[in-house]
Amino acid sequence: xxxxxxxxxxxxxxxxxxxDWDQFHSPKNxxxxxxxxxxxxxxxxxxLTEAQSTELDEKQLSAVRDEIADVxxxxxxxxxxxxxxxxxxxxxxxxxxxEKYPVELAKGSAKKYTTYENDDS
Amino acid sequence: xxxxxxxxxxxxxxxxxxxDWDQFHSPKNxxxxxxxxxxxxxxxxxxLTEAQSTELDEKQLSAVRDEIADVxxxxxxxxxxxxxxxxxxxxxxxxxxxEKYPVELAKGSAKKYTTYENDDS
Amino acid sequence: xxxxxxxxxxxxxxxxxxxDWDQFHSPKNxxxxxxxxxxxxxxxxxxLTEAQSTELDEKQLSAVRDEIADVxxxxxxxxxxxxxxxxxxxxxxxxxxxEKYPVELAKGSAKKYTTYENDDS
Amino acid sequence: xxxxxxxxxxxxxxxxxxxDWDQFHSPKNxxxxxxxxxxxxxxxxxxLTEAQSTELDEKQLSAVRDEIADVxxxxxxxxxxxxxxxxxxxxxxxxxxxEKYPVELAKGSAKKYTTYENDDS
Numbered sequence: 432x433x434x435x436x437x438x439x440x441x442x443x444x445x446x447x448x449x450x451d452w453d454q455f456h457s458p459k460n461x462x463x464x465x466x467x468x469x470x471x472x473x474x475x476x477x478x479l480t481e482a483q484s485t486e487l488d489e490k491q492l493s494a495v496r497d498e499i500a501d502v503x504x505x506x507x508x509x510x511x512x513x514x515x516x517x518x519x520x521x522x523x524x525x526x527x528x529x530e531k532y533p534v535e536l537a538k539g540s541a542k543k544y545t546t547y548e549n550d551d552s
Numbered sequence: 553x554x555x556x557x558x559x560x561x562x563x564x565x566x567x568x569x570x571x572d573w574d575q576f577h578s579p580k581n582x583x584x585x586x587x588x589x590x591x592x593x594x595x596x597x598x599x600l601t602e603a604q605s606t607e608l609d610e611k612q613l614s615a616v617r618d619e620i621a622d623v624x625x626x627x628x629x630x631x632x633x634x635x636x637x638x639x640x641x642x643x644x645x646x647x648x649x650x651e652k653y654p655v656e657l658a659k660g661s662a663k664k665y666t667t668y669e670n671d672d673s
Numbered sequence: 674x675x676x677x678x679x680x681x682x683x684x685x686x687x688x689x690x691x692x693d694w695d696q697f698h699s700p701k702n703x704x705x706x707x708x709x710x711x712x713x714x715x716x717x718x719x720x721l722t723e724a725q726s727t728e729l730d731e732k733q734l735s736a737v738r739d740e741i742a743d744v745x746x747x748x749x750x751x752x753x754x755x756x757x758x759x760x761x762x763x764x765x766x767x768x769x770x771x772e773k774y775p776v777e778l779a780k781g782s783a784k785k786y787t788t789y790e791n792d793d794s
Numbered sequence: 795x796x797x798x799x800x801x802x803x804x805x806x807x808x809x810x811x812x813x814d815w816d817q818f819h820s821p822k823n824x825x826x827x828x829x830x831x832x833x834x835x836x837x838x839x840x841x842l843t844e845a846q847s848t849e850l851d852e853k854q855l856s857a858v859r860d861e862i863a864d865v866x867x868x869x870x871x872x873x874x875x876x877x878x879x880x881x882x883x884x885x886x887x888x889x890x891x892x893e894k895y896p897v898e899l900a901k902g903s904a905k906k907y908t909t910y911e912n913d914d915s
Contacts, residue, residue, distance in 0.1 A: 454660075481579075497648070500646075501645065502586070504646070517624055518556045521560050529567070710832075711831075714825055744865070748866060757855075780813050
């Protein structure tokens with residue numbers, strides 16, 4: 432059975448080919464589009480409290496579903512252009528994360544969550 | 553066979569539970585984290601030309617792989633919190649896109665690509 | 674007395690010229706860099722509650738100050754490349770906003786804050 | 795003569811007070827809004843080539859002007875909430891940058907522009 436990643440990838444590729452949009456889809460441009468879609472997804476939550484963000488009504492949820500899809504579709508498209516296997520990349524990254532944040536050290540701590548400890552902007 | 557989305561979802565959930573990180577993972581916060589990871593992915597390309605972005609060396613590609621995984625993992629985590637089926641959302645969105653951009657009208661045109669016309673996809 | 678926008682603009686331009694970085698500073702690339710810096714600024718807040726975000730300690734504030742500066746500097750650089758007068762643009766936008774959100778209608782309402790209604794400000 | 799930063803700050807504050815919007819304007823939320831506006835600005839450029847991004851027509855430029863203003867206004871609002879003096883922060887950051895990228899080392903080099911050298915995501 433083909434992976435859903437592969438199925439979506441092929442459908443996206445066909446969609447772009449049919450419209451001759453491949454010319455716009457450099458990895459650089461796709462990465463830009465991905466960030467824009469992520470920001471649109473974020474926008475759905477920006478004036479909500481954290482509590483409100485857990486209790487979306489159907490209208491909000493419908494918008495969120497579309498934005499989640501947009502992020503996913505551009506991510507698959509970008510990964511495809513770079514021959515990155517998303518699933519394998521996720522497995523590898525989760526392994527790194529497990530080593531970086533051992534349970535005994537990370538438990539209940541927000542220490543991970545300090546951006547300024549490694550800030551090299 | 554379980555979908556890779558489901559497998560990754562369950563692994564992420566276990567990871568967060570083990571570390572007692574669920575307290576930080578409101579949909580609002582996860583949407584923020586997702587955008588930050590998308591921006592980190594974009595950063596890999598920002599000073600490259602479009603042509604260069606198609607020819608990454610192994611070091612660049614390794615960084616890109618990690619960032620793609622970060623985006624994917626937060627997206628799965630966010631979707632899980634909201635009970636959104638990513639695959640179904642993608643199928644529905646692709647159908648909408650096909651209606652919004654009919655081949656005969658969209659072909660080879662960058663018309664889609666004007667932000668000021670109110671593209672709220 | 675020259676505007677601080679102009680002073681910072683000229684200092685940034687000199688900085689880039691000295692390093693021969695102008696070749697990287699197309700409006701497209703500067704817009705990308707601006708978003709990346711905005712995301713880094715956002716990252717400082719992403720795991721904080723709203724209440725915590727109002728009470729940063731000195732270490733957090735120092736990181737935030739640097740990121741605010743990065744956003745400001747890239748914005749000035751981008752505006753300069755496009756001959757946009759930031760101050761005039763702000764005045765014009767505030768006037769538009771005042772018309773779009775009349776006090777009597779907008780007061781105390783989060784209605785503005787629905788992303789799905791097509792807010793393209 | 796008051797700084798344009800101060801003038802815009804005061805006008806923004808009055809605007810929010812008049813509409814009772816202060817309740818939404820935690821630093822966390824303002825940082826989110828800032829990123830969303832930066833992404834909207836970026837969206838104006840995402841399907842353009844770098845060369846095209848230097849030659850916007852009046853319609854494109856008008857959209858860009860509005861987005862630049864949105865970024866600037868949220869940045870001023872966020873800085874105001876945190877009592878950050880933007881101009882001083884910029885001066886301090888430019889000094890840091892000058893030390894970090896000495897002319898003789900940085901000249902003509904894109905070496906700064908490698909994200910993966912410090913990637914701690």
